[in-house]
Amino acid sequence: MTSRTTDPGRPLRADAQRNRVRILAAAEEVFAEYGVAASTEEVAARAGVAIGTVFRHFPTKNDLLAAIMKGVLAGLVEEAATLGGDNSDGTGLFTFFARTVEQAATEKAVADLLARTGVEIQLPELLDVLGEAVHGLLRQAKAAGTVDRQVRLPEVMALLASTCQGALNGGWDAELRERTLAIIFAGLRPGAPR
Amino acid sequence: MTSRTTDPGRPLRADAQRNRVRILAAAEEVFAEYGVAASTEEVAARAGVAIGTVFRHFPTKNDLLAAIMKGVLAGLVEEAATLGGDNSDGTGLFTFFARTVEQAATEKAVADLLARTGVEIQLPELLDVLGEAVHGLLRQAKAAGTVDRQVRLPEVMALLASTCQGALNGGWDAELRERTLAIIFAGLRPGAPR
DNA sequence: TTGCAAAGTGAGTCCAGACTCATTATCTTC
DNA sequence: GAAGATAATGAGTCTGGACTCACTTTGCAA
Structure with missing residues (x-):
């Protein structure tokens, strides 16, 4: 277990349940906007709760971050799965790549996630899940002949991660x-020259 | 003038001159190793001077950073110029690209520089100089037929910056x-498929 | 309704890192 | 080699942000 979120067996009280949802929503916005460097204070303010409440639900900032990152990752994995499902033409990988980069240009959290920046939590296993999903798209693309067979997963992930970071930090516009x-x-x- | 470094007309005293050199050397090492987030305290320690001395020479951390960044940039520009000089075969751009990425994988400062991370100083004009140098290599490459004529400078710089960040944050090994x-x-x- | 455990609150603690400044040490000049 | 200017020193200030906790409020079970 790498992330703790104060999880007693007992079900949460109604107000606690409500606040937890608010905090997660606020954190998603705030981290998307400012990246992982955003302060917990800011998250609490946006959620409309006191800072102590945030720390009651997520004992450390990192725990909160991890919860958000899991959500972001899950979204990416789901998108990859969807694209893999209805795209047997082998363009799924390209579409996924483009969408992820576009998302990263807007949401700092995505770029930070792919960059493994600031989050101390062990995300490897989570990133592996994403890797597996992308691997599926890569296989499809190779089968459909849209990607060279020599291309391996690591370099695809490397390109994806770096492009996301570049797009965010460089403030790329749509054309670039x-x-x-x-x-x-x-x-x-x-057939690309090699 | 974007960076101040306490520059009276008078020449520096001998000890001041010596310390300034030490501080710059130490800062280069420290920032290369830890990135721009490294503390001024660490720089002072490595330079063997008190922290006050660092601040006498560079009134803010940012001024110190700017001085180092200028040095790093100058190195890159020089490398580009050299490669442009003796490579009329159009491979200069590729060589420059590969070397810069390799350097970024080792020296956080390079990646941070290209990422414009943490340095508040207006580096645009400095980055423009690098851009011009790279543009030269790009022109040579196009002329020699090693790079497609449709490729423009912005995307080359974008690829360079993002690859540097990716290599550093992702901890890429030589093979990747x-x-x-x-x-x-x-x-x-x-001739690449488009 | 009521009692208490769960949850919320926010002022306060702690810490790290940028930056200051009174004091001390070191050049440089005459 | 003395005097004054310049520089070095490092303990101390200040700030922002993570995290705590004594106290208050709220939900829920009986």
């Missing part, structure tokens, strides 16, 4: 994002 | 670095 991704995609395709 | 760069380079080449 597109032009940059075009180059990466071209490099992934079979 | 190579495999990842191979994809990007393939995407840059003329």
Whole structure:
């Protein structure tokens, strides 16, 4: 167990339940906006609770961060799964890549997540889940002939993570994002000069 | 003037001169190792001076950072210039790219620089100088036919910056670095599928 | 309704790191 | 080599942000 969230067996009281949801929602917004460096104070304020309440639910900032990150990851994994489902044309990987980068350009939390920045929690196993989902898309793409067979998962993940960070930190606009991704995609395709 | 470094017209006293050099050397090491988040205290310790001395030479941490960044940038620009000089075969851009990423994987300061992280100083004009140097390499590459004519400078800089950050944060080993760069380079080449 | 355990509150603690300044030490000049 | 200017020193201040806890409030079971 890497993240603790004060989890007694007993069910939560109604107000506690409500506040927990509010805190998570606020944290998602705040971390998306300011990245993992945002203060817990800010989260509490946006959730409309006292700071002590945040710490009652999530004993450390890291625990809160971990909870949010899990949510973000789950979203990415789900998207990958969906794309894998209805895209047998092998374009799922490209679509996933583009959407994730676009999301990262807006939500700092995504980029921070892929960058493993600031979160001390052991996310490896969680990232592995994402890796597996992306691997599925990669296999589909290779099978459909849209990605070169020599391409392996690690470099795809590496490209994904770095592009997300770059897009965020560099403040890329839509056009630059597109032009940059075009180059990466071209490099992934079979028949690219090597 | 964006960076102040307590610069009276008068020449520095001998001990001051010596300490300034020590501080810069120490800061370069420390920032390379820990990134811009390293403390001024650590720099002072490594330089063998009191913290007050560091602040006498560089009134704010940011001024110190700016001085180091200028040095790092100058190094990159010089490397680009050298490569542009003796590489009319159009491979200068690729070599520069690979070396810079490799350097970033080791020196956090380089990645932080390209990421514009933490340094509040207006580096744009400095980064522009680097951009111009890279533009030279890009022009050479296009002329030599090693890079597609559709490729523009912004996306090259974007790829460079993001790859540097990715390599550092992701802790890429030499092999992953190579495999990842191979994809990007393939995407840059003329005749890459688009 | 009531009693108490669960939850909320927010002022306060703690700490790290940037920055200051009165004091002391060191150059440099004449 | 003395005097005054320049620089070094490091304990101390200040600030922001994580985290605590004595006390108050609230939900729920009996």
